Amino acid sequence: MYDKAYISHDIRNQCFTWAGIMLIGAVLSYYLTPYMAVPAFVVWLVLFFQEVHFDTYKAFEKYLLK
Template sequence: MSIGTIVCTIMAALFLLLAIIFAVLKEKGAVLISGFNSLPKDERKQYDQLKMSEDMRNMLFVWFFLFAVGGVLTSIFSVTFTILAFVVWLVLFFKEVHFDTETAFHKYKL
């Protein structure tokens, strides 16, 4: 088992665990989202927390799938698939990063 397979497996397990946590907590999981937990409680009520939690869960499942496939392909072919999985993940990750609360959560405003 190569180091790439191990790394992809660890990342996949981490994202699967986080996705399950968001799936179980439903709308209560929204407070685990970075930036949202720092908003005042009365302002949090202005957002669709269930949709936020569902979107985070779905994103984490996509990341899990990405690393699971990367791990399998790495174990069959080469470590290049680990690098590819990380590059794709970084693109997806930075696509979702927002430094402004309004930009990050505007689509969830009620």
């Protein structure tokens, strides 16, 4: 019923994006100020909660095979 390859690619891309945001925040906090980690964390939270759904059908409807 679901496209497992699409799910795995989508999750892989999300993890790379989240890791990239945290890496940028870590580098900026190392070179500029430690407080640069806070905006990176806020951006990560926004992107993370865009993907969180409490309804399982809504969470997986984009992965349905057509």
